[in-house]
Amino acid sequence: MTERFMxxxxxxxxxxxxxxxxxLLRVDALVLLLRAHEDAGAHDxxxxxxxDVHEVAALLTEREEPPEHLRDTWLSWCDHLVSCGGLxxxxxxxxxxxxxxxxxxxxxxxxxxxxxxxxxxxxxxxxRLGYGETGEPALLLPFVPAPLRExxxxxGAVDTLHRAAGLAAWVDPxxxxxxxxxxxxxxxxxxxxxxxxxxxxxxxVRFLFTVARSAGLLRTTYLHVLPGPAAHAWAxxxxxxxxxxxxxxxxxxxxxxxxAPFLLLTELFLSGRAHTPAELVxxxxxxxxxxxxxxxxxxxxxxxxxxxLDAVQEVANGRYRISALGDHCAARRLRxxxxxxxxxxxxxxxxxxxxxxxxxxxxxxxxxxxxxRWITGQPSPxxxxxxxxxAGLPPIGADAGTFVRTVAERPWADVVLAxxxxxxxxxxxxxxx
Numbered sequence: 001m002t003e004r005f006m007x008x009x010x011x012x013x014x015x016x017x018x019x020x021x022x023x024l025l026r027v028d029a030l031v032l033l034l035r036a037h038e039d040a041g042a043h044d045x046x047x048x049x050x051x052d053v054h055e056v057a058a059l060l061t062e063r064e065e066p067p068e069h070l071r072d073t074w075l076s077w078c079d080h081l082v083s084c085g086g087l088x089x090x091x092x093x094x095x096x097x098x099x100x101x102x103x104x105x106x107x108x109x110x111x112x113x114x115x116x117x118x119x120x121x122x123x124x125x126x127x128r129l130g131y132g133e134t135g136e137p138a139l140l141l142p143f144v145p146a147p148l149r150e151x152x153x154x155x156g157a158v159d160t161l162h163r164a165a166g167l168a169a170w171v172d173p174x175x176x177x178x179x180x181x182x183x184x185x186x187x188x189x190x191x192x193x194x195x196x197x198x199x200x201x202x203x204x205v206r207f208l209f210t211v212a213r214s215a216g217l218l219r220t221t222y223l224h225v226l227p228g229p230a231a232h233a234w235a236x237x238x239x240x241x242x243x244x245x246x247x248x249x250x251x252x253x254x255x256x257x258x259x260a261p262f263l264l265l266t267e268l269f270l271s272g273r274a275h276t277p278a279e280l281v282x283x284x285x286x287x288x289x290x291x292x293x294x295x296x297x298x299x300x301x302x303x304x305x306x307x308x309l310d311a312v313q314e315v316a317n318g319r320y321r322i323s324a325l326g327d328h329c330a331a332r333r334l335r336x337x338x339x340x341x342x343x344x345x346x347x348x349x350x351x352x353x354x355x356x357x358x359x360x361x362x363x364x365x366x367x368x369x370x371x372x373r374w375i376t377g378q379p380s381p382x383x384x385x386x387x388x389x390x391a392g393l394p395p396i397g398a399d400a401g402t403f404v405r406t407v408a409e410r411p412w413a414d415v416v417l418a419x420x421x422x423x424x425x426x427x428x429x430x431x432x433x
Contacts, residue, residue, distance in 0.1 A: 005034055008045040012080045023076035029067040033074055036060055043338060046081055047088040053099040061107055074100050082221050085229065090214050092184040094177075094222055121259050121288035125266055129339055141272060142342040143331065144366040146324035148239040154325050155246035158310055160211060160253045163198065165245075167208045168217035168231045170194055174224045184220045185209060207255075215249035247329035253309055258290045260302045262333070265311055268322040269330035272363020273431045274315050277303060321365055321432055344370065348377030352384075352391035360424060364431035371413035381411030394421040 009030060016025045033056065034045050040055040042048075060066055078097050081087040087096070123132065130137025156162060171186075171194075178187045186194065186209060195202045209225075212218040216230030230248070233241035254261045267283035268275065277300040289298045303320045306312045311326040322330070331341045344362050347355050347370055355374050359367055378384035385407035389395060395403035396419055403419050420426045 005038075005045055008034065011084070011086075012077060015080045015084060016076065023079060024069055024072035025076045026067060026069045026073050029070045029073035030077060032060070032067060033070070033077065043336065044088055046086040048078070048081070048096060049089050049091045050095055050099045053096065053103055057103040057105060061105060063107060065107060066105055071100065071105055085219060087219075090216075092182060093220055094184070095182040097222070098182055118259055118287075120286045121284065122263060123285035124283050125263055125285075128270065138270075140270065140340075140342060141363045142344040142361065143269070143272065143327055143363055144344045144369050145327060145331070146369075148243060151243035151325055151328055152240065153242075154310055154323075155242040158246060158253075160208075160309070161215065161242075161246050161249060163200070163204075164208045164212040164215060164249065165217055165231070165234065166198055167194060167205065168212050168227050170197055171218060171225055172227045172231070174226045177220060177223060177225055184213065184225070186225060211249050211252050214252040215245040217245055243325065243328050244332065246325060247332045250306075250309065250311060250329050254302070254305050256302055256305060258288055260284050260288050260298060261306060263288055264299060264302055265306060265322065265326055266330050266334070268312060268320065269327060269334075272322070272365040274319040274321040274365075274433060276317070276319050280320075315433055347374045350374070352387035352393075356388070356391055356393060356425065360428070364428045367425065367429040367432070368413035368417070371416055375407075375411050375413070375416070380408070382408040384411065385416075388416070393425065394423055395419055396421045 009027070012025070012030065013027070016023050036056045036059040037045060037048070037052065039059055040052060042052065060070070075097065078093070078100055082093040082097075087093060119126065126132045127134065128138045156165075175190045176187050178185045185191070185206060191202045191205050194205045198205065198208075200208075209218065212228070213220070216228040217234070218231070219226055219228035230241060230245040234245060250265075251261050263283050263285075264280055267280060277296050280299050280303070281295045284295065284299065289295045293301075303312055303314075306326070307314050307320065310323055311329065312320045313323050314320055334341050344358060344366060347358055350358065355370075359370060362370065375381060375384045378387070382404060385404040386400075389400045389403060393416075398421075406419055407416055417426055417429050
């Protein structure tokens with residue numbers, strides 16, 4: 001068992017030893033439970049949903065005889081995660097505990113029907129990542145992440161997330177959840193008071209509550225709603241905290257049913273190019289577009305929504321490309337799924353020849369950002385321009401003197417590209433425009 005699992009078990013035992021009254025907890029049952037959770041595809045012992053409960057139960061009931069006190073141990077593990085803030089998913093703790101209480105653990109018992117699979121909808125993405133029929137992953141081009149402080153500023157400027165953060169601040173230190181339901185929500189009185197305090201409607205407060213929950217700005221127990229880990233990290237001005245909250249809440253903020261927002265964002269991330277809605281339809285497999293809406297129309301609607309949340313940007317001729325925040329979200333989600341996402345190396349210390357070699361290996365959308373960073377890191381803009389020409393970057397009309405003088409006066413990536421004759425570098429950069 002990995003060190004991460006051993007640490008998780010140790011923390012649970014420490015919690016159990018201090019709890020009053022002490023919970024019923026068997027180490028052998030807990031080890032079996034967490035192993036089954038990992039076998040079901042979990043990447044962290046604290047990441048549980050109701051679907052996970054049924055998948056783990058299906059694995060456990062394949063055994064001839066489960067260990068003694070398995071369900072009690074499972075409930076104690078749930079109580080531990082909820083009380084210590086260790087439940088990583090945005091699943092309702094009340095729904096999760098109810099599922100554990102009710103799931104059939106009888107050996108050989110039929111399991112609950114599995115949720116509608118998304119494999120068909122995500123088939124193009126799974127194929128690209130090497131999880132399809134061929135099993136041959138495509139080469140992922142390295143991307144250039146924006147500085148975390150810049151991402152935080154952009155995330156905080158998104159109105160929906162900003163208002164969700166305001167709701168989390170209003171909740172601090174805690175509020176009661178609505179009773180007699182397994183749906184996490186503020187009670188009616190607090191919803192009305194929050195609406196008045198935030199200058200909005202109770203309906204909007206309920207939406208902002210779901211956004212804040214998915215962002216980690218709020219977390220719930222069985223009875224209370226509390227500020228979540230993202231709220232504390234944001235308040236402490238931890239670099240990347242606002243950007244992480246934005247990324248975790250993106251699909252909730254988009255409020256579009258189905259997997260198309262994630263699939264389209266990931267396609268734009270992996271290609272690093274600007275695309276029209278028609279060119280992106282292929283990224284959505286069967287079932288990704290809900291209802292009778294034409295596929296291209298749905299894709300266009302999703303892209304407009306994502307643009308309003310600063311996840312993508314509309315460029316010329318009705319094309320869309322991913323934004324810096326969109327990059328952050330896509331990379332974060334892919335890595336959470338176990339996909340290795342490469343990053344471009346630092347270029348400021350590279351000579352011109354090595355730098356141009358790096359530019360030929362990154363996504364089109366990153367070419368201008370890397371050019372700007374490299375030029376800024378050179379002794380002078382004039383030196384940067386001369387070394388680029390000497391390294392083989394062809395100026396228009398082979399006029400090196402004009403190229404050097406112009407770049408020295410305006411040391412920007414778009415100027416360099418405008419003065420560059422046809423070459424792979426310029427052609428690649430234009431794919432992002």
